Amino acid sequence: MKTLMMLSLPLLAIALPAAAQEVNVYSHRQPELVQPLFDAFTQETGIEVNVAYVDKGMVERLVSEGSRSPADLVMTVDIARLAQIVDAGVTQPVESEVLAANIPAEFRDPGNQWFGLTSRARIVYASKERVADGEVTTYEDLADPKWQGRICTRPGTHDYNLGLMAGVIAHDGEEAAKEWATALRANLARKPEGNDRGQVKSIWAGECDISLGNTYYMGEMLADPEQKEWADSVRIVYPVFKDGGTHVNVSGVAMTKAAPHHDDALKLMEYLSSDAAQKIYAEINHEFPVKPGVPSSDLVESWGPFTPDSVNLMDLARLRPDALRIMEEVNFDG
Incomplete structure (x- = not known):
């Protein structure tokens, strides 16, 4: 009996489908501003990014969904909305050496509840x-x-x-x-x-x-x-x-308390703070990167200091x- 059970485990592992690699994002940001970033992330990692563009009522939606929320991350267009989401108690702190290294302290929450991505x-x-x-x-x-x-x-x-x-x-x-x-x-x-x-x-x-x-x-x-x-x-x-x-204001990201795909969501957060993503923000979106050392685009530089x-x-x-x-x-x- 014990032998049969031991033999069946590898077969069971083979029979079960692999867990889907995906991240679900609720976003205030306009589709054309973030889709290039998600496409680049998927190409690099194979992790799909599903986006629901939520213009109004994001906090109410997250509170209503509670632990059943499918959202892993929220992306917003300014600090006030980031703070509102955190104050509603629907986010969780994120400990990441990558985020701490890439994003200066003035662009992230002291409790690691939110992280600025651009200014x-x-x-x-x-x-x-x-x-x-x-x-x-x-x-x-x-x-x-x-x-x-x-x-x-x-x-x-x-x-x-x-x-x-x-x-x-x-x-x-x-x-x-x-x-x-x-x-x-x-x-x-x-x-x-x-x-x-x-x-x-x-x-x-x-x-x-x-x-x-x-x-x-x-x-x-x-x-x-x-x-x-x-x-x-x-x-x-x-x-x-x-x-x-x-x-100045920021766009930013936070991880929801529910986060059904926590590990993949963290990978996306870290990617968004990387040189590659920050350059996309700079060149395609004409925003100021928050990561030190990543330059603004030539066009943005032409507007003066x-x-x-x-x-x-x-x-x-x-x-x-x-x-x-x-x-x-x-x-x-x-």
Whole structure:
């Protein structure tokens, strides 16, 4: 009997199919920005990456699914969403020497719950024809009445603008931040709407002279035959806070508490921090790599140098509720 059981084990092992090598990702990021990375990862490792693009309700979805969630990783577009997911208790800490070596401490959670993958600056797109060099140097300048009817932006309650607003609060305090938001609203050429590229189109069309936007959208517009004319009508200006640097935010990744494919998910996280993936981010997505030693693309370098603001990313995340409250109090999007 014992002999039969021992003999049957190898046969049983042969009969069972191998466990599928795959990673399931819930992503806020646009498909075209992350698919090249997943394709390269699969080609290198043979591990398939399945992606569900979740624009809204990611936290609620993960909480509802609980331990039954099929998601291994979540990828988000800014620090506030990363913090929200961690605060909801649906992630787990990840101990990895590779991640610790590749990602500087300022771009990862002290408790290893999330890891930044790229950074981007929130800058001003300025009309080459109607805005002189040096007219905008600080974010506070945007409140100057000389810009009345000349500024375009996406909604103030969008995460990108809330991140910037959190930076204003961190530097200038709540009262000054509310005054800034009120003055900025008064300077708008039209109701906040659309995305960052849409604002540049409005500059090209003569509807406004400056707009707020993320740096990488310039690369996307230049690569699009329809949008290249918009991009050629503006230049990038890196404003600073009057006592700081240029506002930056991050895209990042976290592992879910459920993570049914933990080991493969960790491999993907480590790959995303590697030289190969960081170069893809730089060349295809026009973002700033977080791994030291990986250069930005030649195109991004051509936009000139800037000094990133030193406010801690987690401080920005904690100030997001205050930023949202102020934007709603001044009826910024109304």
